[in-house]
Amino acid sequence: MRLPLLLAxxxxxxxxxxxxxxxxxxxxIEPRIEQVQSxxxxxxxxxxxxxxxxxxxxxxxxxxxxxxxxxxxxxAYPRARRYAERGMVAIAAQYRLSNQADVTPLxxxxxxxxxxxxxxxxxxxxxxxPRRIAVYGWSAGGQLAASAAQSDDAESRPDALVxxxxxxxxxxxxxxxxLLGARGDVADVSPVRHVRPGLAPTLILQGDVDTETPLxxxxxxxxxxxxxxxxxxxxxxxxxxxLFTPAGQDDRGQPxxxxxxxxxxxxRADRFLREQGFLD
Numbered sequence: 545m546r547l548p549l550l551l552a553x554x555x556x557x558x559x560x561x562x563x564x565x566x567x568x569x570x571x572x573i574e575p576r577i578e579q580v581q582s583x584x585x586x587x588x589x590x591x592x593x594x595x596x597x598x599x600x601x602x603x604x605x606x607x608x609x610x611x612x613x614x615x616x617x618x619x620a621y622p623r624a625r626r627y628a629e630r631g632m633v634a635i636a637a638q639y640r641l642s643n644q645a646d647v648t649p650l651x652x653x654x655x656x657x658x659x660x661x662x663x664x665x666x667x668x669x670x671x672x673x674p675r676r677i678a679v680y681g682w683s684a685g686g687q688l689a690a691s692a693a694q695s696d697d698a699e700s701r702p703d704a705l706v707x708x709x710x711x712x713x714x715x716x717x718x719x720x721x722x723l724l725g726a727r728g729d730v731a732d733v734s735p736v737r738h739v740r741p742g743l744a745p746t747l748i749l750q751g752d753v754d755t756e757t758p759l760x761x762x763x764x765x766x767x768x769x770x771x772x773x774x775x776x777x778x779x780x781x782x783x784x785x786x787l788f789t790p791a792g793q794d795d796r797g798q799p800x801x802x803x804x805x806x807x808x809x810x811x812r813a814d815r816f817l818r819e820q821g822f823l824d
Contacts, residue, residue, distance in 0.1 A: 573628045575621070575636065582640075582658035583651070589659060590617045590636040591670070592628035602676035602822040603633040603663055605702070607656060609683030609709075609787075612642045612649045612723055623680065626810070630823055633672050635663060639688065642723040649687075649723055653733065656688040657700035664699050678704040678822050680813070682787065683757060686710020690735035690765070693744045704820045705746040706813045709754055709787050712736050713761030736761060739768035745775035747816040749809045751784030753791045779812050781805055 575590040594601065604627050606620040620636035627634040639655035640647050660677060667674040679702035681689030686707040695701050714720045714734040721730050731737050746769060750762045762778055769776035783791050787799040788806055817823045 573625050575624070580638075580658055580662040582655045585640055585651070585655065587640075587655055587658065588617060588638040589662060590621070590624065590638075592624045592634040592636070593670075594628045594631050594633065597631075597671055600667070600671055600673040600676075601631060601633050602678065602817075603635065603667075603670070603672045604678045604680055604706075604817075604822070605635045605637050605659055605663060607637055607639065607659075607679065607681040607685030607688045609681075609685045610641075611719060612652055612684045612687075613644075614641065627680075630814070632678075632822065633670055635659070644723060644725070648725060648727050649684075649720065649733065650727055652684075652688055653691050656692045657695055657697060660692055660700045660702055661697070675703060676822055677702050678706065678817060678820075680706040680708075681710060682708035684711055686757070687712060687714065687735060690746075691733060691738075693746075694735060694738045694740070702744050704817065704822060705744050706749070706816065707746065707762075708749045708809065709751065709757050710735075710748060710762065710765075711757045712748075712765040713758075736765045736768060739765065739772060739774070741772040741774065743769065743774045745816075745820050747777045747779065747813060749779050749781070749812060751781050751786065751788055751791075753784065754786045756786040777816060779809070781809070 573592050575592050578589045578591055580587040580589050606623050608615045608619040617636035617638050624634035624636045637659040639652040642648050663677055664674045679689040689705055690712050692700055693702055693705055712735040714730050748762045750759055752759050766776035766778045785791055788801045789799045790802050793800055
């Protein structure tokens with residue numbers, strides 16, 4: 545993942561939030577902010593509650609992208625509102641951002657697990673079914689989501705994954721290696737290396753000419769999942785790069801998502817979640 549892309553993710557958020565996704569996401573539901581503890585760090589969970597329900601609802605926790613070093617939960621607001629409008633309890637989750645000093649992607653991974661544990665521990669209060677907790681992550685957030693699904697701690701594992709342009713193969717990612725530093729081996733936290741039976745059903749939404757999180761990584765991840773009888777659906781969008789930017793668009797390498805493709809991918813995610821029992 546190139547450093548310029550990290551700043552360019554701001555363009556992705558702005559364009560999607562103000563254009564294609566906001567057109568799908570009513571503004572009526574506003575979040576309440578709750579606190580989550582992770583290894584002594586205090587994080588925010590921005591909870592979008594769809595309102596009273598006579599039975600526990602499914603939940604979806606959203607981890608934003610930004611190269612593990614940029615962004616905040618507000619980047620996930622359009623998606624969270626959209627899922628709340630569809631009846632899910634949606635959480636735009638905070639995680640610590642790497643600073644090339646004392647915070648690395650390892651802390652972000654711990655925070656992702658803590659956010660999922662928090663939702664499950666508070667399922668009764670949130671009126672959430674603890675067996676129907678999905679996680680959505682894009683780009684770096686996709687790596688956090690997939691890594692949480694591979695956790696040894698059952699309470700921090702999601703029940704379904706939706707991954708958009710996810711960083712699931714990290715061994716050729718020089719930026720991730722730079723952020724990780726001497727804290728560990730990249731292979732030890734690269735999701736494609738740690739697929740095993742029993743992982744959550746997964747949908748990957750991916751452009752075929754993505755140079756930041758290449759299609760080959762998503763293909764390898766899904767192939768490994770299927771080899772051990774896990775569900776992994778890969779939806780490939782021909783002619784699109786990272787975060788559904790049309791091939792060859794923007795010489796600066798900044799994502800400029802194609803609105804109709806973003807909308808189509810959102811619909812595909814809805815269908816997957818419906819098939820998995822998370823949406824009516």
